[in-house]
Amino acid sequence: MACSGLLSNSFIANKCFRPRRHHKLAVPYPRSFSSSRVHLAQNLGISMSMEENGATKQGLDVSRKKLPHVLTVAGSDSGAGAGIQADLKACAARGVYCSTVITAVTAQNTVGVQGVNIVPDEFVAQQLKSVLSDMEVDVVKTGMLPSIEIVKVLQQSLKEFPVRAVVVDPVMISTSGDVLADPSILARFREELLMMADIVTPNLKEASTLLGGMRLETVDDMRRAAKILHSMGPRSVLVKGGDLPESFDAVDVFFDGEEYHELHSPRVKTRNTHGTGCTLASCIAAELAKGSSMLSAVKLAKRYVETALEYSKDIILGNGAQGPFDHFLRLKHNTSTGGTFSGNELFLYAVTDSGMNEKWERPMEVAVKEAIKGGATIIQLREKDAETRKFIETAKACLKICRPYKVPLLINDRIDVALASDADGVHVGQSDMPARVARSLLGPDKVIGVSCKTVEQAHQAWLDGADYIGCGGVYPTSTKANNSTVGLDGLKTICLASKLPVVAIGGINASNAITVLGIGPPNLKGVAVVSTVFDRSSVVGETRKLHSMLTEAVLKAN
Numbered sequence: 001m002a003c004s005g006l007l008s009n010s011f012i013a014n015k016c017f018r019p020r021r022h023h024k025l026a027v028p029y030p031r032s033f034s035s036s037r038v039h040l041a042q043n044l045g046i047s048m049s050m051e052e053n054g055a056t057k058q059g060l061d062v063s064r065k066k067l068p069h070v071l072t073v074a075g076s077d078s079g080a081g082a083g084i085q086a087d088l089k090a091c092a093a094r095g096v097y098c099s100t101v102i103t104a105v106t107a108q109n110t111v112g113v114q115g116v117n118i119v120p121d122e123f124v125a126q127q128l129k130s131v132l133s134d135m136e137v138d139v140v141k142t143g144m145l146p147s148i149e150i151v152k153v154l155q156q157s158l159k160e161f162p163v164r165a166v167v168v169d170p171v172m173i174s175t176s177g178d179v180l181a182d183p184s185i186l187a188r189f190r191e192e193l194l195m196m197a198d199i200v201t202p203n204l205k206e207a208s209t210l211l212g213g214m215r216l217e218t219v220d221d222m223r224r225a226a227k228i229l230h231s232m233g234p235r236s237v238l239v240k241g242g243d244l245p246e247s248f249d250a251v252d253v254f255f256d257g258e259e260y261h262e263l264h265s266p267r268v269k270t271r272n273t274h275g276t277g278c279t280l281a282s283c284i285a286a287e288l289a290k291g292s293s294m295l296s297a298v299k300l301a302k303r304y305v306e307t308a309l310e311y312s313k314d315i316i317l318g319n320g321a322q323g324p325f326d327h328f329l330r331l332k333h334n335t336s337t338g339g340t341f342s343g344n345e346l347f348l349y350a351v352t353d354s355g356m357n358e359k360w361e362r363p364m365e366v367a368v369k370e371a372i373k374g375g376a377t378i379i380q381l382r383e384k385d386a387e388t389r390k391f392i393e394t395a396k397a398c399l400k401i402c403r404p405y406k407v408p409l410l411i412n413d414r415i416d417v418a419l420a421s422d423a424d425g426v427h428v429g430q431s432d433m434p435a436r437v438a439r440s441l442l443g444p445d446k447v448i449g450v451s452c453k454t455v456e457q458a459h460q461a462w463l464d465g466a467d468y469i470g471c472g473g474v475y476p477t478s479t480k481a482n483n484s485t486v487g488l489d490g491l492k493t494i495c496l497a498s499k500l501p502v503v504a505i506g507g508i509n510a511s512n513a514i515t516v517l518g519i520g521p522p523n524l525k526g527v528a529v530v531s532t533v534f535d536r537s538s539v540v541g542e543t544r545k546l547h548s549m550l551t552e553a554v555l556k557a558n
């Protein structure tokens, strides 16, 4: 049966979700004491027997590593910037498993909150029981708790299934000014929930509301608020100053009953701050689940939020005043290849040489631009002696030139420089970082090429997840000392054996390029050149000449 009408009574009647009794593996809710005993045992570092924790019955391997686990009890944000969605992303980004108990479904975007539908408290209770009775939660993080009944249900569940820590983000009013919790929950919050909290993380408005309307305009006010809130029961308090007027930095005040810590970070100039509070609280919970102390968890969480905001400051999504940010620091990725590499890009492969640029008094960016204008289809930056900082700057400058032409820019040898500049990939030799390691560092989208002189090396490059191989030297060359050559026969043998596209390299120039490209195998996709284009007075002219010769030869051959 389809689960439609999310908040309708039929859903609450559990037609859609209930452990199916006839199913062999359906495990009814374990009795509460066994769950809390497992937690207690884990906290004390005692490993329980398989029989005791019930694992034998389910055929599970108890020697498996336990995942740090945060349960978020919060509302859904349809725009996915805050709420449950922010919590899931924050925990995933911080390497912690996150389960979710949904308390409300909001219709929300970058403009504001258009609607709220509260999940009935019995069903919140059922979700809590499902997760807490089975899944070894370390830390509970709360966000939107829209009704007094839901707060009660949560308190009861936490009594029944104790966890290691409770992070309370007292969500009440969104930054857009919309009310997210019934004001009647205030009393319950003050009287009971704060008592259960290991940390409470109000923003300025929430701290003020919890304190009966106290004015909070300065860091000193935040300190005073933290102290009074602490006296209401939580072990620690973090008053967040994201909305502090006229502050150049983003200041939060932490108080653990003994010491104050003012946590400062640069204020990122951006509209994309929707969900910073949820993210911060989830990240604190994630670090606690991994075993951090409270202060370290808070500091790390703040640094994470600042990094994500800085990375996302120019992202544009939605028309409202407050946009979401990118928890994974990846959305900005724009590759020339768009994540697909066919091998055709290898047709005219220009490898730079700073010695030649110096000789012709040509900045690297100019050399690259001229090569592209002349028809180069891919550029490799080869900087054997450059200082790292200079290399990164050069790579970034060259990327600005390559991207509009959709010409990929690869970095020779230096995976760190490719990562720092967000270049399109790397080319590695046999004594550089293995392609498999480079792949794990660069991820699946980047282009990786490997220099190969033998059939075995070509096979290994394929196994390691490379995108192409560079085969040579075909002829002797002055740009690489003591480089043994494979000749045209060697090139042909390797092409025939290679499952990857091949670019030929080494001593290739206008007078032999057509012979090289004409040796046959269809996976020989192009030629790589250095001095033929860069050790010349006109890079555009030489590249254009080579490009039209090669194009003509290919057209004739077809």
Ligand SMILES: Nc1ncnc2c1ncn2[C@@H]1O[C@H](COP(=O)(O)OP(=O)(O)OP(=O)(O)O)[C@@H](O)[C@H]1O
Pocket (backbone or CB within 6 Å): 082, 174, 175, 202, 203, 204, 240, 241, 242, 243, 250, 251, 252, 265, 266, 267, 268, 269, 270, 273, 274, 275, 276, 277, 278, 279, 280, 302, 305, 306, 309
């Ligand atoms: N522009 C910014 N630059 C750097 N840090 C910021 C910025 N805005 C907020 N922060 C930080 O983000 C964290 C969350 O604080 P904030 O006061 O924004 O919470 P919030 O109002 O609960 O957020 P939301 O309700 O949008 O989820 C704090 O550590 C705060 O200092």
Ligand SMILES: Cc1ncc(CO)c(N)n1
Pocket (backbone or CB within 6 Å): 074, 075, 076, 077, 082, 083, 084, 106, 108, 143, 144, 171, 173, 174, 175, 180, 274, 275, 276, 277, 278
């Ligand atoms: C669902 C939800 N939770 C929390 C916040 C606070 O940012 C929000 N805007 N929406």
Ligand SMILES: [Mg+2]
Pocket (backbone or CB within 6 Å): 169, 171, 203, 277, 278
């Ligand atoms: Mg908030």
